[in-house]
Structures are given as structure tokens and as C-alpha cells.
Amino acid sequence: MSTWQGREIVDLLTDIIDREIVDPEGVPLGRVDDLELRSRDDGRTEVVALLTGTVALEPRLPRWALTLIRASARLTGGPDDPRRIPIEAITKVDTVVSITAAAAAAAASPSEERLKRKIIGRIPGADHASE
Amino acid sequence: MRASELIGAPVLDTDGTRCSYVIDLRAGGDDGDLVVDGLVIGRHHWRMFGYEHREEEGPALMRRIIEMLHRHTRYVPWGDFEIDDRAVRLRRDWDDLPPLRSLRE
Numbered sequence: 340m341s342t343w344q345g346r347e348i349v350d351l352l353t354d355i356i357d358r359e360i361v362d363p364e365g366v367p368l369g370r371v372d373d374l375e376l377r378s379r380d381d382g383r384t385e386v387v388a389l390l391t392g393t394v395a396l397e398p399r400l401p402r403w404a405l406t407l408i409r410a411s412a413r414l415t416g417g418p419d420d421p422r423r424i425p426i427e428a429i430t431k432v433d434t435v436v437s438i439t440a441a442a443a444a445a446a447a448s449p450s451e452e453r454l455k456r457k458i459i460g461r462i463p464g465a466d467h468a469s470e
Numbered sequence: 471m472r473a474s475e476l477i478g479a480p481v482l483d484t485d486g487t488r489c490s491y492v493i494d495l496r497a498g499g500d501d502g503d504l505v506v507d508g509l510v511i512g513r514h515h516w517r518m519f520g521y522e523h524r525e526e527e528g529p530a531l532m533r534r535i536i537e538m539l540h541r542h543t544r545y546v547p548w549g550d551f552e553i554d555d556r557a558v559r560l561r562r563d564w565d566d567l568p569p570l571r572s573l574r575e
Contacts, residue, residue: 343499350510351473351495353518374473376506383548386497386504390472398474426504 344432351386359435360391360424362443369448371436372396375423388423389436391446395421415450416457422446481511481551481558489564491515493543509551509558510570512543543570 343349351374360368372395375388393408400408412418428442438446459465476492483489494510494517510518516539544567551558560567 341499341501343497343502343504347498349497349499349504350518351497351506352477353494356473356477376471376473378471379505383500384471384506385500386473386506398472399477 344429346432349432355389355432355436358432360389360446361435361437363430363437363440365435366443367435368438368443368446369422370396372421373398386426388425389429390421390423392419392421392448394418412450416453417450419449422448475556476509476553476558478515479553479556479558481509481546481560482554483560483564484562486559489513489560490542490544492558494518496545506548508545508547510543510545511558511567512540514539514542516540518543540570544568545570 346354349355356371356374358371360371362368369391371389371391372393373390374386375390376384377387378384393412397405397408409418422445424438424442424446428438429436430439431437473495476495479492480488481490481492490511490513492509493512493515495506496508496510497504497506499505518536518540544564546558546560546562546567550562550567551560553559
């Protein structure tokens with residue numbers, strides 16, 4: 340039987356969705372909030388990308404949580420479009436989903452970058468002042 | 471299509487009555503691609519725990535509890551259902567679908 344990442348069976352919700360995404364150094368980038376699927380010419384359906392970001396998570400959230408999430412996203416200048424990580428960028432799946440350095444750079448969170456620039460960066464000592 | 475459009479979707483039996491929900495999408499490798507082979511469907515919205523895989527043997531007691539919780543969980547191969555307006559319509563009767571457990575034996 341053919342395998343994927345060394346597994347014969349991959350249950351998408353159990354094994355991939357909600358797992359943390361990390362770069363090659365183990366730095367967390369977010370969670371797998373959804374998966375993009377595509378119909379192939381042979382009629383089968385394949386997974387083509389991981390989706391991460393609050394907008395990608397919204398379809399699985401209850402209505403009351405959506406209000407809170409959207410309000411907090413607006414505070415950081417969002418909400419942003421889901422970030423898409425091609426399935427080919429996955430290097431390993433265990434308790435976390437590891438991806439390549441190039442994919443990790445492309446999948447950096449815009450809201451996190453804005454938060455660093457606008458708030459964290461203005462805190463005295465935030466720019467490694469002790470070094 | 472996104473996985474979230476299927477996960478949690480109601481499943482209709484061949485006579486049109488709602489019989490279960492989509493719990494998970496079961497996939498496998500196909501020449502480097504990750505291809506969906508079928509759906510895991512069940513009477514309840516309970517998620518699976520990972521011990522349902524043969525290669526992930528858990529503590530015996532935990533396995534027994536999970537097997538009991540998922541005794542009404544079934545596997546329906548791609549092609550034995552159609553997706554119809556955010557619902558999954560079975561082409562085979564629910565009673566004819568194999569229990570999830572039998573796939574690991």
C-alpha cells in the first residue's frame with residue numbers, strides 16, 4: 340500500500356487539522372485551521388494545501404466565538420486572508436507539522452508582524468537592548 | 471473545496487433520512503500525493519482520538535473505551551456517496567457499511 344509521510348492511513352482531522360505548524364528550527368507559525376482540497380481529473384480528491392489563520396478557522400467556530408475572534412482580529416489590523424502552505428512543503432508530520440524554511444517564510448503571520456511593529460517594537464528594550 | 475465543508479456535515483441514508491455526521495476524512499498516499507479515500511461517519515459528532523489506527527496502539531483500557539464510543543462509526547469509501555448541498559448522500563445503506571474497526575483487522 341502506498342504511504343504518505345510514512346503513514347498508510349491519514350485521518351485529516353485527527354492527524355493534521357489543529358496541529359501546530361513549525362519551521363525547520365521548531366519555531367511555531369500557527370495551527371492547521373483547514374485544508375484545501377481539489378478534484379483531480381481521475382475523479383479522486385487530493386489535499387493540496389494547509390490553511391492557517393483566523394479566517395480559515397471561522398467555518399468550524401460557533402457563532403459566539405466568531406464575534407470575539409473578529410473583534411480581536413480588528414485590534415491587530417485584521418482579519419487577514421488565510422495563509423496557504425502547499426502540501427509539498429510538509430517535511431514531517433508527528434505531534435506537529437514541520438514545513439520547509441521557504442514555506443515558513445511565506446507563511447509568516449501578517450497580524451503578528453503588525454503587532455511586533457506597532458506595539459511590541461515600541462516597548463523599551465524590545466529590540467534586544469540588553470545585548 | 472475545503473475540508474471544513476465536509477467535516478460535521480449531515481449524512482443522509484439512501485432513503486433520504488439523516489443517519490449520521492461526517493467525523494473525519496480518511497486519506498492515503500498516492501504517488502506522493504495525499505488523496506482522500508473515504509469518509510469516517512458516525513451517529514455522534516465525537517472526534518476520533520488517533521488510537522483508531524492500527525499502528526498507534528494505545529493503552530488497552532483506552533482502546534476499549536474508544537471502541538465502545540465509536541461502535542456506531544462507519545467508513546464509506548469515496549464513490550459510495552455524493553455531496554449534495556453541504557450534505558453527504560449515501561449510495562449504500564448505512565447498515566451495509568463496514569464498522570471502522572474491521573478496517574484494522
